Amino acid sequence: MAKYEFTKKLETGNTIIDKEHRELLDAVNNLMDACSKGEGRTSMDATIKFLNNYVEKHFTHEEQLQQKSNYPGITAHKAFHQQYTTKLKEITSGISLSGPTIVELGKLNGHISVLISHISTEDKKLAAFLSQA
């Protein structure tokens, strides 16, 4: 299965944010691996839990950075994070319940694409603002 790569294009220039984005994609890849290897529910569920927790932790960090710097886009950015985590939980519990079917994995891949475009637009804007703050 193709892996998500943290390419130069995804770099925001903020060391903390970039490090966490890299780890986030690693967590996605670990879940994909667990699914494709048919590692069984216990191992798959552990990677699902890790991914959901990591996303929440990372979003909280970004929001703290926005709060501290009075980032003007905080409301919309926070709303995106909120919707994103809710939908990620829905999709991953679908994987957990129905198994890693093509349909479920398709939903996950679609949702990861949304994150990748958020990183390359909104998170870059945030990092640019933080570098001037």
Ligand SMILES: [Fe+2]
């Ligand atoms: Fe973000």
